[in-house]
Amino acid sequence: MTRIVLVLHGPNLNLLGSREPATYGNITLAQINAELATRGEQSGVEVVSFQSNHEGVLIDQIHAAGAAGVGYIIINPAGFTHTSVALRDALLAAGIPFVEVHLSNTHAREPFRHRSYFSDIASGVIVGLGAAGYRYALDHAVAALSRADVTA
Numbered sequence: 001m002t003r004i005v006l007v008l009h010g011p012n013l014n015l016l017g018s019r020e021p022a023t024y025g026n027i028t029l030a031q032i033n034a035e036l037a038t039r040g041e042q043s044g045v046e047v048v049s050f051q052s053n054h055e056g057v058l059i060d061q062i063h064a065a066g067a068a069g070v071g072y073i074i075i076n077p078a079g080f081t082h083t084s085v086a087l088r089d090a091l092l093a094a095g096i097p098f099v100e101v102h103l104s105n106t107h108a109r110e111p112f113r114h115r116s117y118f119s120d121i122a123s124g125v126i127v128g129l130g131a132a133g134y135r136y137a138l139d140h141a142v143a144a145l146s147r148a149d150v151t152a
């Protein structure tokens, strides 16, 4: 069974650690990715992380994921969360289960952040727990892939 988890980070998340620490914390994206890679390794899963500021580039990654053997996706669509039918369609087409993660509690912020184009088709949604949210999402993905191994 597939043991690859793809972590997708949307626009502006490359700025993590450099601005708006009160909202997004001090951790950098490189630190988050390194921690996930190590955690995945310890669990026998390869974690591949990717960030883009461009909607179409993220969509291309999702299209390629099935052929690349990705069994689970963790995605923080960032600003696209609230706008992107196209990213939603790509995830539906790929048919790969995914967890939606947000560093901040989007429900405690502006009303336009309360709506997500992803939450109703996600396996689960983690908001407001900072970088730990990615760890919890990875733990879920590992458990789900292990269950799939057993039933395969």
Ligand code: CA2
Binding pocket: 011, 012, 013, 015, 016, 017, 018, 019, 020, 024, 076, 077, 078, 079, 080, 081, 101, 102, 103, 104, 105, 106, 113
């Ligand atoms: O809380 C999250 O993870 C968000 O997905 C972050 C998005 C925002 O549009 C969503 O509503 C919630 C924004 C990402 C911007 O990241 C920055 C990081 C550091 C400094 C500036 C922006």
